[in-house]
Amino acid sequence: MADRYSINVLIFSASLRKNSLNDRLASLAxxxxxxxxxxxxxxxxxxxxxxxxxxxxxxxxxxxxxxxSFCKRISAADAFVVASPEYNAxxxxxxxxxxxxxxxxxxxxxxxxxxxxxxxxxxxxGGNRGLWSLRVPFEHxxxxxxxxxxxxxxxxxxxxxxxxxADATLQERFESTIGCFMDLVExxxxxxALKKQWVEFLGERADARIDRVETAPAA
Ligand SMILES: Cc1cc2nc3c(=O)[nH]c(=O)nc-3n(C[C@H](O)[C@H](O)[C@H](O)COP(=O)(O)O)c2cc1C
Numbered sequence: 150m151a152d153r154y155s156i157n158v159l160i161f162s163a164s165l166r167k168n169s170l171n172d173r174l175a176s177l178a179x180x181x182x183x184x185x186x187x188x189x190x191x192x193x194x195x196x197x198x199x200x201x202x203x204x205x206x207x208x209x210x211x212x213x214x215x216x217x218s219f220c221k222r223i224s225a226a227d228a229f230v231v232a233s234p235e236y237n238a239x240x241x242x243x244x245x246x247x248x249x250x251x252x253x254x255x256x257x258x259x260x261x262x263x264x265x266x267x268x269x270x271x272x273x274x275g276g277n278r279g280l281w282s283l284r285v286p287f288e289h290x291x292x293x294x295x296x297x298x299x300x301x302x303x304x305x306x307x308x309x310x311x312x313x314x315a316d317a318t319l320q321e322r323f324e325s326t327i328g329c330f331m332d333l334v335e336x337x338x339x340x341x342a343l344k345k346q347w348v349e350f351l352g353e354r355a356d357a358r359i360d361r362v363e364t365a366p367a368a
Contacts, residue, residue, distance in 0.1 A: 154187040156334045159226035161192030163233040163244040170269040170304040171232040171276075177312055178230050178267060181327045192222055194243060202249045216250035220258045223251065228263035228334040230327075235270055235279030248286050260291035260347040260363055263334045265327070268300045269307075275300030291347040291363075293337070295330050299323055 160179045162171035172193075179189045197219040200206070212220075223229055234241055251258055266283055268276030277300035284294050299322070301307050307314055314320040337343055349361040 154185060154331050154335050156227040156331060156338060157188040157190060157225070158182050158331075158334070159190045159192055159222050159229040161194060161197070161229075161231060163194050163231055163241050165194050165198065165243060169234070170271075170301075171234050171267070173308055173312060174267050174269045174301055174304070175230070175232040177308075177314070177323070178232065178265075178327060180312075181324050182230075182331065185328055185331055187331055190222060190226055194247075197222075197247045198243055199247050199250045202246055207253060212250050212253060216247065216253075219247050220251045220254045223258040223262060224256070226262070227338050228265070228330075230265045230267065230330075231283070232267040232269060233276070233279055233283055235268060235272075235276030238278045239282040240279050244283070245286065248290070252286075252290055256363060257290060257347060257361075259287060261343070261345040262292050263295065263330070263337055264292045265295045265330045266298045268298070269304035270300070271303060271305045273302050275302035275304065289349075291345075295333065297326055297329075299326055 160175050160182065162169055162175040164171045166172075175191075179191050182189050197215050199213045199215050199219075231244070233244060236242070248259075264287060266280045268280050270276035277298065280298045280300065287294055301314065301319075307316070307319070309315040314323055345363075347363045
C-alpha cells in the first residue's frame, strides 16, 4: 500500500478550542492518510485565523499574514480535508472569514482543489448541516468537493483512548471513505486534461473591469 499515493493533503480542523472534537477527527484523518501512503500537512485553525475581512484594510495593508499562510498551504497541497464544527446549523465564522480573505489572492487558491469535509459534534447528526453550508463558498470558489461527507455523531463519546473511532464499523467506513477520496486525488493529479477554468459568475455579461476569471491552471 505504501507508495501507492504521491499526494500531499492539508488537513486541519476549523475549531480554535484546545480539546476540540473536530481536531481529534482531523488527527485521525491525518493518521489514515499517512497509513495509506499519502503525505500530510497538518494545519490548525489558529494558523489561519484572521481579523474580520475589511476591504479598506485590504486596500491599505493587503491581506493579513495568516491569510497568506492559508493561501500558501492550500496552494501547495494536492487536496485539503477540513473537520469543521457546526455552529447554529452552519459553518464557524472564523473559517468563513479565512476563506473570504484567501479568496482575494490570485491565483485563487481553492480553484481546482480536491476537498473532503468532515465534522464532529456531540449531537445526533454530527454537525452535518454545517458541512452543507460549507460546500457553498468552497464550490463557488471552484474547489472539487468529494460527494461523501463524514459526520461523527455523539463525538464526545465516540473515540477510543488511542484516538480512533471506538465503533469498528464506523472506523472502517471512515478509513474507506478517505481511501476512496485519495484514489480520486491521485487520479485528478495525473489527469492533464482536468478542467481548471474558474469564472466567478459564468452566465453574466462579460465585463473586463469587474470579471473574476482564471483560465490558467491553478497549480
Ligand atoms: C455557538 C455554538 C453553536 C453551536 N451550534 C451547534 C449546532 O448547530 N449543531 C451542533 O451539532 N452543535 C452545535 N454546537 C455544539 C458544538 O458542536 C460543540 O461545541 C462541538 O464540540 C464544537 O466542536 P469542537 O469540539 O471541535 O470545538 C454549537 C456550539 C457553539 C459554541
